[in-house]
Amino acid sequence: MSGREYIVCVDDEAIILHSLKHELKSDPFFGDISVELAESGRRALDLVREILADGGRIPVLVSDQRMPVMQGDAFLMEAHALVPDALKILLTGFADLSAVVALVNHDVLYRYLSKPWNRHDLVLTIKTAVTAARQKLLIEEQACRIRHLTLAMVSTLESANLVFDEDTGRHIMRIAQLSAHIARSAGLDGDLVDRIRLYAPLHDIGKVGVRKDILQKPSALDPEEFAQVKEHVRIGHRIIDNEEIDPVAKNIVLYHHEKWAGGGYLSGLSGEGIPVEARVVSIADVLDALTNERVYKAPMPLADALAVVRTERGASFDPALVDALLANMPPVASYGDLMAALD
Numbered sequence: 001m002s003g004r005e006y007i008v009c010v011d012d013e014a015i016i017l018h019s020l021k022h023e024l025k026s027d028p029f030f031g032d033i034s035v036e037l038a039e040s041g042r043r044a045l046d047l048v049r050e051i052l053a054d055g056g057r058i059p060v061l062v063s064d065q066r067m068p069v070m071q072g073d074a075f076l077m078e079a080h081a082l083v084p085d086a087l088k089i090l091l092t093g094f095a096d097l098s099a100v101v102a103l104v105n106h107d108v109l110y111r112y113l114s115k116p117w118n119r120h121d122l123v124l125t126i127k128t129a130v131t132a133a134r135q136k137l138l139i140e141e142q143a144c145r146i147r148h149l150t151l152a153m154v155s156t157l158e159s160a161n162l163v164f165d166e167d168t169g170r171h172i173m174r175i176a177q178l179s180a181h182i183a184r185s186a187g188l189d190g191d192l193v194d195r196i197r198l199y200a201p202l203h204d205i206g207k208v209g210v211r212k213d214i215l216q217k218p219s220a221l222d223p224e225e226f227a228q229v230k231e232h233v234r235i236g237h238r239i240i241d242n243e244e245i246d247p248v249a250k251n252i253v254l255y256h257h258e259k260w261a262g263g264g265y266l267s268g269l270s271g272e273g274i275p276v277e278a279r280v281v282s283i284a285d286v287l288d289a290l291t292n293e294r295v296y297k298a299p300m301p302l303a304d305a306l307a308v309v310r311t312e313r314g315a316s317f318d319p320a321l322v323d324a325l326l327a328n329m330p331p332v333a334s335y336g337d338l339m340a341a342l343d
């Protein structure tokens, strides 16, 4: 973790603010944390912006409810937009229940404490909040590292494939962006959209196990050669068949050549029997392949490629996903412009 930590406290009464700071600073836990004071919500918002601009982190915000001009709930709502991950604590009397209810319902509030506070409760609550915020940040940093490692792994495997003459990194980004766009357009859950974006580029890793002269053959494949190409699905699955690997990644690798109406390979699944992540990537894979040059074919214009996708609605592709893609297509003339629009 980097950046100095700050706790920002807001109260219109200076004496309360200083007593709050004193309570915290008397506990060694807060030794390395800077406790900043503001006498109004506006001043506190400025303070938050200054701290963030300076590279600081704000694990916890503490605000009084009853203040002139901007009340505590209004301040915490605005602050939430600036620092969504900071845990917010409201100091309030029983008469302010409606403010507490509104903040809880907006998923903004971490805890509320009644005034006058109990010293032990106050220090323990803020300490617990700081610890929880630090743990959340660590988890996010680890997730970020996993994402980078996965992308590095995909890049390495794709480079090993030596299938594409173009820049491997761009191919990976296109499949990731397009798959995420289709998934998002279809209203899939945000977490699943992120995982599809992350793992979609893995779909063809099994091609490392297919002879390069077959993958790069400029003419039609004979049945024996096509049977070998189909094996990339099984080989890919074997490469990532580890219990630590996300099932979303495995499903994409194993099922991205299945067809909605059946008759795809290798498992011969159909309809919703095909995991949705594989149904998404199969559309992105075909659209990307059609619109880009390969050793055996010229690139197809975007409009023609979309017409192919539309024709395959209900045959190769999930009709709902095709509809979602076509309904959310930015007004672009080329595949390159589409990628730029999805950035």
Ligand SMILES: [Fe+2]
Residues within 6 Å of the ligand: 203, 204, 232, 256, 257
């Ligand atoms: Fe494939």
